[in-house]
Amino acid sequence: MTLLTSTLTCPLCGHQALETMPADACLFFYECRECGTLLRPKTGDCCVFCSYGDVPCPPIQEARAGRQSACCGDRDRHG
Numbered sequence: 001m002t003l004l005t006s007t008l009t010c011p012l013c014g015h016q017a018l019e020t021m022p023a024d025a026c027l028f029f030y031e032c033r034e035c036g037t038l039l040r041p042k043t044g045d046c047c048v049f050c051s052y053g054d055v056p057c058p059p060i061q062e063a064r065a066g067r068q069s070a071c072c073g074d075r076d077r078h079g
């Protein structure tokens with residue numbers, strides 16, 4: 001089962017926010033609600049959920065389950 005929520009943690013201030021992930025896309029930018037820092041994926045990650053979330057994005061979850069290829073060139077760096 002694909003999870004559609006992930007808790008993002010800002011690397012600057014530590015603020016955590018539960019966010020809904022797009023089911024079929026990678027989110028490249030996210031603005032921290034606490035400090036305003038613009039989060040971008042770490043090198044090698046496809047999206048902010050894979051870099052700063054407690055659950056990777058749905059395309060990566062699907063790829064790990066063998067159901068489809070991952071977004072952004074089959075990158076699987078989370079976890």
